[in-house]
Amino acid sequence: MTIAVVETWIEEPLKRFVGDARVRLALLLHTSGQVVAQSGFTRAIDVMSACALAAAIHASAGELGKQLDGKPFHVLHHAGKSRQIVIAPAQTKRGLYIFLTVFDQESSLGLVQLYFEEFAKRLADAAPAAEPTPVVLAENFERDLNRNLASLFGR
Amino acid sequence: MSLVNYATREITCKIVYYGPGRSGKTTNLHYIYSQVPEDRKGKMVSLATQTDRTLFFDFLPLDLGQISGFTTKFQLYTVPGQVYYQTTRKLVLQGADGIVFVADSQARQLQENIESMQDLHANLAEQGMDAQQVPLLIQYNKQDLPSDLILSVPELEDALNFWNVPNHAADALHGHGVFETLRGISELVLKKLSAGAGSR
Numbered sequence: 010m011t012i013a014v015v016e017t018w019i020e021e022p023l024k025r026f027v028g029d030a031r032v033r034l035a036l037l038l039h040t041s042g043q044v045v046a047q048s049g050f051t052r053a054i055d056v057m058s059a060c061a062l063a064a065a066i067h068a069s070a071g072e073l074g075k076q077l078d079g080k081p082f083h084v085l086h087h088a089g090k091s092r093q094i095v096i097a098p099a100q101t102k103r104g105l106y107i108f109l110t111v112f113d114q115e116s117s118l119g120l121v122q123l124y125f126e127e128f129a130k131r132l133a134d135a136a137p138a139a140e141p142t143p144v145v146l147a148e149n150f151e152r153d154l155n156r157n158l159a160s161l162f163g164r
Numbered sequence: 165m166s167l168v169n170y171a172t173r174e175i176t177c178k179i180v181y182y183g184p185g186r187s188g189k190t191t192n193l194h195y196i197y198s199q200v201p202e203d204r205k206g207k208m209v210s211l212a213t214q215t216d217r218t219l220f221f222d223f224l225p226l227d228l229g230q231i232s233g234f235t236t237k238f239q240l241y242t243v244p245g246q247v248y249y250q251t252t253r254k255l256v257l258q259g260a261d262g263i264v265f266v267a268d269s270q271a272r273q274l275q276e277n278i279e280s281m282q283d284l285h286a287n288l289a290e291q292g293m294d295a296q297q298v299p300l301l302i303q304y305n306k307q308d309l310p311s312d313l314i315l316s317v318p319e320l321e322d323a324l325n326f327w328n329v330p331n332h333a334a335d336a337l338h339g340h341g342v343f344e345t346l347r348g349i350s351e352l353v354l355k356k357l358s359a360g361a362g363s364r
């Protein structure tokens with residue numbers, strides 16, 4: 010099981026959830042679609058696509074819920090032939106995150122929901138209040154940027 | 165909001181291509197996708213209608229490589245341009261680190277450009293983002309069309325560029341100006357991110 014996290018406080022709650030709930034994939038992301046942590050993905054770039062789609066599903070279902078029910082839908086569940094997806098929000102002091110997990114016959118919706126509640130609580134407890142310090146780029150970052158973009162476009 | 169992973173020294177930035185319907189936002193992404201080597205890009209995701217009009221968004225992840233010791237990744241999004249997809253545009257705009265406004269240079273599209281720019285400012289304000297602080301660049305697309313059909317860049321600047329942000333003339337279909345636009349917005353976003361840069 011490979012887990013990658015942007016900030017270390019997320020690692021333990023995620024590791025525990027993946028082990029307990031026996032899920033195949035797990036993703037924690039910002040509502041803007043930026044990945045915060047992942048487990049089970051093999052190629053970083055696929056994580057980004059999954060995040061963009063998960064954020065879109067969460068946002069559109071939230072709007073639909075507001076229009077139908079006056080408040081956003083809390084948990085979304087999609088059942089496929091062999092795999093199932095659960096998407097749910099997790100509130101912390103750092104703000105709202107979206108959690109996406111994929112599981113198969115090794116787990117069940119009930120198990121995932123049960124451990125998700127625990128995961129969300131652990132995440133909320135572990136989240137530090139302070140934002141990370143801003144990044145400092147070298148003054149001459151434009152040189153790197155121009156070189157990399159030129160190579161990206163084969164120039 | 166740019167995401168910085170200090171453990172792996174990675175920066176991820178979200179750039180949104182905004183503008184009226186059929187101005188060329190998706191065309192910009194398609195051109196970029198066609199030019200970038202396989203190992204530097206992810207799958208291009210398009211949530212489109214059966215006639216290929218953008219329904220929710222297009223999404224293209226790019227790996228820019230090392231910049232100042234950080235592995236830098238850009239996530240390029242487009243919004244649907246048509247007026248009735250207002251809610252969707254707001255959702256996609258969430259957390260944008262930079263915006264490329266793709267204007268349609270055709271004279272008959274001027275009013276659509278102005279309305280879309282106003283819509284952008286209103287949506288940014290609604291999300292508590294100051295339109296004068298968000299890195300923004302205007303691309304005047306379709307400048308390759310016959311001159312009697314289009315407005316010149318100075319004419320478009322007068323009508324659309326309220327805050328004198330950087331601009332690029334482009335013909336996205338054939339790739340002219342696409343690279344320069346991406347480079348321009350990348351610079352603005354990274355400058356904003358770097359220490360001490362509080363504005364454009």
